[in-house]
Amino acid sequence: METSFAPYKIQTKQIKHPRAWDGKDLTKDEVAFDLGSRHLEAFDRVIQEVRRRSVTLESASNEDFQLEDIQDDVQLIADRILNGRGVVIVRGWPMDRYTEAENALLYWALGKQWGQPIVQSWKGDRLTELQREALEYFHTVGDELKFTFMLEAGEALFVNNYAILHDRAPFEDWPEQERRRFLLRMWLRTSQEKQPVHSSVRRFYDTMAGNFSPSPAKVI
Template sequence: MTHRPLGKDIAWLPADLEDQDRWIHVLTPAEIADVDQALKAAQKAGRSIETLTRESFPLTVLPETLQRTVDRLENDLGLYVLRGLPVEPYTKDELRLIYWGIGLHMGTAVTQSFKGDVLGDVKDFGQSASTASGRGYMSKEDLGFHTDTSDIVSLFVLRTAKSGGRSLFCSSVAVADEIRRTRPDLFDVLQQPFFWHWKGHEQPGEKPYYQQPVFTIRDGKFSSRWVATHILSAQEFPEVPRLSDVQIEAMKLVNSLASDPRFHTSMMFEPGDFQFLNNHVVYHARTEFEDWDEPDRKRHLLRLWLSVPNTRTLDEGMKAIYRDVNGGAVRGGFPSHTDQLVFETKASEF
């Protein structure tokens, strides 16, 4: 295979994040007031999260920062944090409305499971990611490096844990570039299709697995999708070919590089943080956490999966999961098995 350059994407290392102004923006008093005024306008108009529109959440100051966020996600490091929104003055429902309204000004939320949930609650529901139906974001376990099934993943921090729950992230471009430099044979392997488990998100009549590479490059833009457990789980189907020795070696190398402190960095969330990551160029992980005993103090984040207008065109190899590979398309997420959208996660429903 002829090696194509990783091209237009930035293969950053932890030292490149030392200038925090490049990827962390502390909200100004004017921007905080803008959010508050938009919330009040939505409430005055009688809008709920189900009926909220971009126009009924009228931001006038913050959009410039949101546009910069979207640009940095696609054309710079692939990560950006907005910090400093006071959460104490607001109820949980008001914070959900604020987050949904901000998301409407950035792009389109896509569903996070076949249940139709578009606004996820990241908290310990007592689940385990190692079970067949368990979702990692519903547990307190550590989560290995992975990507989510959307162009952008965003987290809004309401409350932090008693200890732990540190957010880790690395440039998948840097990981891929290192593999291409040191093991070009495995770089080739990772550009070839692997079998993946749908984890119950297949459409009626579809097989419970599909094929997709880990690395792709299209028009000079890189994209990686990495959920090692979904590849390993596909091995439970007898008709799926067994992973070859070189495929296993390639997977181990991706994981070991992402887990190497030379490649990843971390941050401890603060209440009022909004974290945005471009799934195509950034892997993320989380350390295990110990939560508070009191229910109203437990770690609680909200999550959006977003399609935004300036996203890259993807390789055809990514079509199984994204369905539409055209740049700027509303894509990703998991097609809902219901017409009803879900705006709050309840563990009993998953």
């Protein structure tokens, strides 16, 4: 089968940007942000209000839970995601301090500081043979540069989908319900989504709309 690619300009100059990293040069500590006492106190205030008002994900609004007391660090994390390496692991999440529903609300409260929670479109088009070959090659190159780490309990991973490709390795969960992994996922449309991308990619982002689906995901 004959295939051909359209001519393109080859990049010959070194790209100097925080996103131009090689996975073997990174450590988990370098991309982590550790929650401290002031962050946990801010979380406590959120949950106190949640309990007082009986707030749920379905009833919460964008005006709720502005996290004013830790806005400096909220913006610092946002800058690392949008303008830095494109990946941040928030560590020290107080999983045992709150219920699963309350942790889901905290996750939403923090995430919405950076953008509008949205529903990801699951619609997609079939790939051509040439596109599949390109993806296989891209995957091979990506394996040489990837950054691999274990996401532990109490950690939240935030990535910039315009800059970072990410996936999860398969795993076998515990059979007991109370020991199973508690995993939440959320997509955010930020005010800074003006980065140049190919139209074939842009259309997926332009068709996403709606609100964050609050149901916690138990991934097996």
